[in-house]
Amino acid sequence: MAGKETAGRRWSIGELARASGLTVRALYHYDEIGLLRAGERTASGHRRYTGDDVRRLYRVRALRALGLPLEKIAEVLADPADDLDTMRALLAVQLRDLEEQAGRIHRLTQEVRGLLCRIDEESMPGPEQFMATLEMMSMFDAYLTREQQEQLAERRAALGPEGVEEAKLRWAGLVEELLGHAQAGTPADDPRVRALVARWDALADRFHADGEAGERTRAAARRMWRDNGTEISRNLPWPVDRMTALVAYVERVRRSEA
Amino acid sequence: MAGKETAGRRWSIGELARASGLTVRALYHYDEIGLLRAGERTASGHRRYTGDDVRRLYRVRALRALGLPLEKIAEVLADPADDLDTMRALLAVQLRDLEEQAGRIHRLTQEVRGLLCRIDEESMPGPEQFMATLEMMSMFDAYLTREQQEQLAERRAALGPEGVEEAKLRWAGLVEELLGHAQAGTPADDPRVRALVARWDALADRFHADGEAGERTRAAARRMWRDNGTEISRNLPWPVDRMTALVAYVERVRRSEA
DNA sequence: CTAGAACCTCCCGTCGCGGAGGGTTCAAGC
DNA sequence: GCTTGAACCCTCCGCGACGGGAGGTTCTAG
Numbered sequence: 018m019a020g021k022e023t024a025g026r027r028w029s030i031g032e033l034a035r036a037s038g039l040t041v042r043a044l045y046h047y048d049e050i051g052l053l054r055a056g057e058r059t060a061s062g063h064r065r066y067t068g069d070d071v072r073r074l075y076r077v078r079a080l081r082a083l084g085l086p087l088e089k090i091a092e093v094l095a096d097p098a099d100d101l102d103t104m105r106a107l108l109a110v111q112l113r114d115l116e117e118q119a120g121r122i123h124r125l126t127q128e129v130r131g132l133l134c135r136i137d138e139e140s141m142p143g144p145e146q147f148m149a150t151l152e153m154m155s156m157f158d159a160y161l162t163r164e165q166q167e168q169l170a171e172r173r174a175a176l177g178p179e180g181v182e183e184a185k186l187r188w189a190g191l192v193e194e195l196l197g198h199a200q201a202g203t204p205a206d207d208p209r210v211r212a213l214v215a216r217w218d219a220l221a222d223r224f225h226a227d228g229e230a231g232e233r234t235r236a237a238a239r240r241m242w243r244d245n246g247t248e249i250s251r252n253l254p255w256p257v258d259r260m261t262a263l264v265a266y267v268e269r270v271r272r273s274e275a
Numbered sequence: 276m277a278g279k280e281t282a283g284r285r286w287s288i289g290e291l292a293r294a295s296g297l298t299v300r301a302l303y304h305y306d307e308i309g310l311l312r313a314g315e316r317t318a319s320g321h322r323r324y325t326g327d328d329v330r331r332l333y334r335v336r337a338l339r340a341l342g343l344p345l346e347k348i349a350e351v352l353a354d355p356a357d358d359l360d361t362m363r364a365l366l367a368v369q370l371r372d373l374e375e376q377a378g379r380i381h382r383l384t385q386e387v388r389g390l391l392c393r394i395d396e397e398s399m400p401g402p403e404q405f406m407a408t409l410e411m412m413s414m415f416d417a418y419l420t421r422e423q424q425e426q427l428a429e430r431r432a433a434l435g436p437e438g439v440e441e442a443k444l445r446w447a448g449l450v451e452e453l454l455g456h457a458q459a460g461t462p463a464d465d466p467r468v469r470a471l472v473a474r475w476d477a478l479a480d481r482f483h484a485d486g487e488a489g490e491r492t493r494a495a496a497r498r499m500w501r502d503n504g505t506e507i508s509r510n511l512p513w514p515v516d517r518m519t520a521l522v523a524y525v526e527r528v529r530r531s532e533a
Numbered sequence: 534c535t536a537g538a539a540c541c542t543c544c545c546g547t548c549g550c551g552g553a554g555g556g557t558t559c560a561a562g563c
Numbered sequence: 564g565c566t567t568g569a570a571c572c573c574t575c576c577g578c579g580a581c582g583g584g585a586g587g588t589t590c591t592a593g
Contacts, residue, residue, distance in 0.1 A: 029590095031539065038418075041540090046581055061589060063540060082383060087580070112384045119377040119384070125340060126370045126377070160296075287559095289570065299571085304550055319558055321571060345549075 027057065028066040037074055052091050053077060083111055160241040165234045172224045184220055191217050192263065199262055205269040214270045285315065286324040295332055310349050311335060341369055418499040423492045430482045442478055449475050450521065457520055463527035472528045501526055 034041045047053040048064070053074055055064035066074075073094065080090045157166055173181060191213055198210050221238065225231045242264070292299045305311040306322070311332055313322035324332075331352065338348045415424055431439060449471060456468050479496065483489045501522070 029539080040581085042582060043580080045542095050580095059589090061541085063589075112388060115380050116384050119380040122373050122377040126374050130370060287571080298551080300551060301549080303573090308549095317558090319572085321558075 025068050028071060030055070030064045030066070033066050033071065033074065036071070037078060039074075039078070047074075047077070047087070050087060050091075052087055083108065084115055085111060157241075160237050161234065164230075165237060168226050168230065168234055169224055172226060176223065180223075184223060187220055188217075191220070195266060196263055199266040205266070206273040210266075210270055214267060217267070283326050286329060288313070288322045288324070291324050291329065291332065294329070295336060297332075297336070305332075305335070305345075308345060308349075310345055341366065342373055343369060415499075418495050419492065422488075423495060426484050426488065426492055427482055430484060434481065438481075442481060445478055446475075449478070453524060454521055457524040463524070464531040468524075468528055472525060475525070 028036065030041055030044050033039075034044055044053070048055065053070060056067035056070050057065040059065060076094060077087075077090055080093060081087070085093070161169070176184070195210065195213055195217075198207070198213070203210055221235070225235050225238075286294065288299055288302050291297075292302055302311070306313065311328065314325035314328050315323040317323060334352060335345075335348055338351060339345070343351070419427070434442070453468065453471055453475075456465070456471070461468055479493070483493050483496075
C-alpha cells in the first residue's frame with residue numbers, strides 16, 4: 018500500500034531544517050541514531066529527504082514537544098501505529114507529568130514574584146530576608162510532599178492572617194520561656210518544661226489537618242525542625258546560638274518523654 | 276563580621292544529603308565544581324559541612340528550583356549579595372521564561388488531552404488523523420510565533436464554528452476550480468486563475484488580523500503553505516498528488532504576478 | 534570558471550549528575 | 564580490643580540531545 022515515494026519534491030538537509038525549525042546539526046543527530054534517515058542520497062552523498070521523511074519529521078517534532086525521549090519516539094513510530102492504546106497510555110502518563118511540572122513552575126514563579134514585589138515595596142529589609150525565604154521554600158520542598166504543603170497552606174488560609182500572627186506571638190512567648198529554662202538548667206524531664214513543649218505541639222497542631230495524613234505531615238515537620246531548627250530560626254529575631262541551644266533542649270525533652 | 280564558623284554542629288555528606296533531599300553524588304558534584312565545598316575535612320579526609328555550608332546549600336537548592344544553571348548560582352552566591360538589583364533582574368528574566376514555558380506546556384497538554392478524548396469518543400477515525408493533527412500543531416509551532424498563533428485562534432473564535440465551516444466549504448470550491456484549471460493547462464498568468472487566487476487570499480484574510488502584525492502572520496502562513504502545502508492537505512479529502520500539483524500551480528500564479 | 538555557500542564525516546565538549554569499581558575509615562556491638 | 568558492615572573516599576565512564584569546530588567535497592549563481 019504505502020510503498021516508497023518514487024517521485025515528488027526532495028528536500029536538502031538545510032531546507033528541511035528551515036522548514037521544521039530544527040538545526041542542521043539536530044537532523045544529523047536524528048540520522049545518526051536512526052530516528053530519521055534521508056530516504057535517498059545523491060551520487061555524491063548529499064541527503065535527499067522525501068515527502069515521507071518530512072511527514073515523519075513532523076511526527077517526531079510533535080512527540081518531542083510532548084517531552085518524549087527520542088528513543089521512545091522511535092519506538093512509537095516503528096510500530097505500524099496500530100497499537101493506538103499503547104501510545105495513548107504513554108501519552109497520558111506523559112501529559113500528567115508535564116502538567117504537574119507546569120503547575121509546580123507556575124506556583125513557584127508566583128511565590129517568587131510576590132517576594133520580588135514585596136522587596137520593591139521596601140517592606141522587606143533586604144537580600145538576607147529574601148534569601149532566607151527562598152531557603153525556607155527549598156527546605157519545605159525537601160521535607161514535605163506537594164500535598165502536604167498544600168494542606169499546610171489550606172490550614173494557614175483557614176486561620177487567616179490574624180490567626181497566624183497570634184500563633185506567632187504565642188510561639189515567641191514559648192520560646193522565651195523555654196530559653197529561660199534552658200539557661201537556668203532546668204532538667205529535661207521537669208514537668209514544667211514538659212508542659213511548655215506540650216503547648217508548643219498544640220500550637221503547631223493548629224496548622225495541621227486531622228487524620229492520618231495530618232499525622233504524617235506533623236511527623237515530617239517535626240523532623241524538619243529537629244534537623245534544621247537553627248536554620249529555620251534565622252528568620253526570627255533571636256540570636257542563632259540561643260536557638261541552637263533551644264533546638265537541642267526541646268529534643269532532649271522529647272526524648273525524656275519517650 | 277561574618278567570620279568562619281568555629282563551633283557548632285557538623286554534618287557528614289550523607290547526613291547533608293538526607294537533610295537536603297539531594298543525593299550524595301550530587302553533593303560530590305557540587306564540591307567538584309566548587310559550588311559547595313565542605314568547610315572542613317577530618318584528618319582522614321571525610322567532609323565536615325558546617326552550618327554555613329548548610330545555609331549555602333539551601334540557597335543553592337532554591338535558586339536551582341528556579342531553573343538557574345549551577346554556574347549562575349555560583350556567580351550570584353559569589354557576590355556578597357549586596358547587588359540585589361542584578362539578582363532581581365536575573366530572576367525576573369528567569370521567571371518570565373519559566374512562566375512562558377509552563378504556559379506552553381499547559382496549552383499543549385490541553386490540546387492533546389482534547390484530541391485523546393475525541394479519539395475515545397470514536398469521532399475521529401484513527402491514529403492517522405491523530406498524527407496528522409499533531410503534525411499540524413508542530414508545523415504551526417515551526418512557522419508561527421506564540422503571539423501569531425494566539426491571533427489566529429482569536430480570529431477563529433470571532434468567526435465562530437459556522438463561519439469556519441463556511442470558509443472551509445468556499446475553500447473546497449476554490450480547490451476544485453483551481454485543480455480543474457491546473458489539469459486543463461490554463462497558463463499561470465490567465466486572469467481567471469489570478470482571480471481565483473485573489474479569492475483564495477481574501478478567504479485566508481478572514482483569519483488574519485489587521486495591521487502590521489496581521490501582515491507578518493499572513494506572510495508566515497503563506498511561507499508555511501508554500502513549503503508544506505502537500506503535508507497540510509493530507510488532512511483533507513483530496514488525493515495527495517493532486518494537492519502537490521495544486522501547491523505548485525498556485526505558486527506559479529503568484530510568481531507570474533510579481 | 535570561480536567564489537562562496539552548502540554539504541559531508543569525525544570528533545570533542547556541554548550540563549547535571551548516575552553508577553560502578555576499588556580502596557579507606559568510622560561507629561557500634563561483642 | 565576486635566570485628567564487621569555501613570559510610571566515606573577518589574576516579575573513571577556514561578547518558579541525552581545536541582553544539583561547534585576541523586578539514587575536506589560538492590553544489591550553484593554569476
